[in-house]
Amino acid sequence: MTTLSNSPNPSVPRTVRELRDGLAGRRYSAVELVEHCLQQIDATTESVRAFVDVFSSDARRQAKESDERRQAGKPLSPLDGIPFAVKDIISIRGRRMAAGSRSVDLVPSSDAAVIAQLRAAGGVILGTTRLHELAYGPSGLNDFDGGARNPRFPGVIPGGSSSGSAAAVAAGLSPIAFGSDTGGSVRAPAALCGVVGFKPSYDLLATAGVHPTAPTLDHLGLLASSVEDVRIAMNVFADLPLTEEELGASRRLAVFDDPGLAVDPAIATALRSAVDSLSDHGWRVESVTAPSGFDVMEVSTTIMAYEAYRVNRERLETVPEFLGADVRERLEDGARITDAQYERARREVDRVRAQMSALARPFDALVNATIPITGPSIEDGARPGVRRMLMRNTRLQNLLGAPAISLPGADSGPAPWGIQLFAERGRDAALLACAAAVAADLAD
Incomplete structure (x- = not known):
């Protein structure tokens, strides 16, 4: 039996598929796998x-x-024995959530819906991972606990708010x-951080038991080393098919251009090269x-800020000194948004939703850069203008409730960068099949 702790390169992330097959083939045990992960966590x-x-x-x-269970021939699912890291806004019964x-100190009495599913799957x-405070910021920097670090690109921000989850996968933890x-x-x-990140259609992964940020925009998602891991x-979790049948025979993509959202020339060049490939x-x-x-940006900021303020109003009014300066400022901005402004923004989303569905429907996916700027340094990542730029290409999909996935960009581009694919709401299986094919061709 292979001993994972004796691997010659233990920091290289192992995929869920490889680990699933290794457990099934008795090449190592789940106990050995978990011990390996715990050793790597301790070392980093x-x-x-x-x-x-x-x-x-x-x-x-x-x-x-x-x-x-495996010894008895009764594994619960393909994920039985597979280690997971969990962002520290997802309730785990009996475990402190901050x-x-x-400003947050909770010990949930029950599991979030996805944790209950995870337990049922074996x-x-x-453990729980670090994040931008209250999941309300794109840099991943956190004055409260120091935040996670980017293991693939030292000196570059890890990104937020799911910084610790991305870092855990990128570092092979x-x-x-x-x-x-x-x-x-x-x-x-x-x-x-150079990994795969998938946001499914709205509420396909149930958000029950997740500390809210802006409820009409909040989605759960997965970070992994490959598209195939996400599909497994x-x-x-959502009974999505693993077959390739969902990929249209046309293999048809559309580069999505929003003239109102500028892209750094280096990122534009890298994307163009990927599309040519x-x-x-x-x-x-x-x-x-x-x-x-x-x-x-205007519509999404209005909706997000309005809702985030109402979720966090009590802590802003009673313990403002417990909030980081950037989060406190954004919550105060949300307090100034009127009901009329919020409703107008929601109507704008309704207006565009049908247009975007019609635009996306003929294609396997729409394509753009995940982030329109090169990876900011930790110093630059703290600047408001940079923080705003980080999310310019990823806000639309939350407004639409549409599935979207980020793939690591080619090594020849500016490190780091990512390619985003997204599709019409509800076409999650088709998008994942498309993303798997795209990733394979870009790696060829």
Whole structure:
């Protein structure tokens, strides 16, 4: 039996598929796998800082139970024995939740819906991961607990708000992790840390038991090392098919252009190169333009800020000193948004939703850069203008409730960068099949 701790390159992330097959083939046990992850977490406590809390005893117990089920020929799912990291806004019964803030101190009495699903599937919970405070920021920087570090690109921000989950996967501490995404909070850290980040259609992964940020925009998502890993997990959590049948024979993509959202020239060049490579692999690539008269940033900021203020109003009014300056400022901005402004923004989304569905329907996916700027340094990431730029390309999909995925950009581009694919709401299986094919062709 292989001993994972003796691997010659233990920091390289192992995929869920490889680990699933290794467990099924008895090449190692779930206990050995979890011990390996715990050793790697311990070794990177200061350098990566991905985890808030590590559930060592519980993880070992869950792994032992998984091995016993497999020995009896009764694994619960393809995820049985697979370690997961969990963003610290997702309720885990009996475990403290701080949501990255001094203003939150909860011990949930029950599991979030996705944690209940994970337990039923036999997944092993390694612990909770760091995040931008209250999941309300794109940089991943956190004055309260210092935040996570980017293990692939030192000196570059990890991205937020699911910074610790992305860092855990990128550093090989966990093969897969839960994150949340209100305006790009799974996809941005995925792009900045060089992993895959998937935000499904609205509420396909239930948000019950998740600390809210802006409820009409909040999504749960997954971070992993490959599209195939996401597909395996989504097949368990949402019964999405794993076959390639969902990919249209046309292999048709559209580069999505929003003239109102500027892109750094280096990112534009890298995206163009990737699209040219896909064309060489037989993809039909066209261009489409965003609906006119729709300001994504203005509309999304209005809705997000209005809702986030109402979620957090009590803590802003009673313990403002417990909030980081950037989050407090954004919540104060939300307090100034009127009901009329909010309703007007919601009507704008309704107006554009049908137009975007019609625009996306003929294609396997729409394509753009996940982040329109090169990876900011930690110093630059704290600047308001940079923070605003980070989410310019990822806000639209939350407004639409549409599925979106970020793939790591080619090594030849500016490091780091990511390619975003998105599709019409409800076409999650088709998007994942498309993303798997795109990733394979770009790696060729």
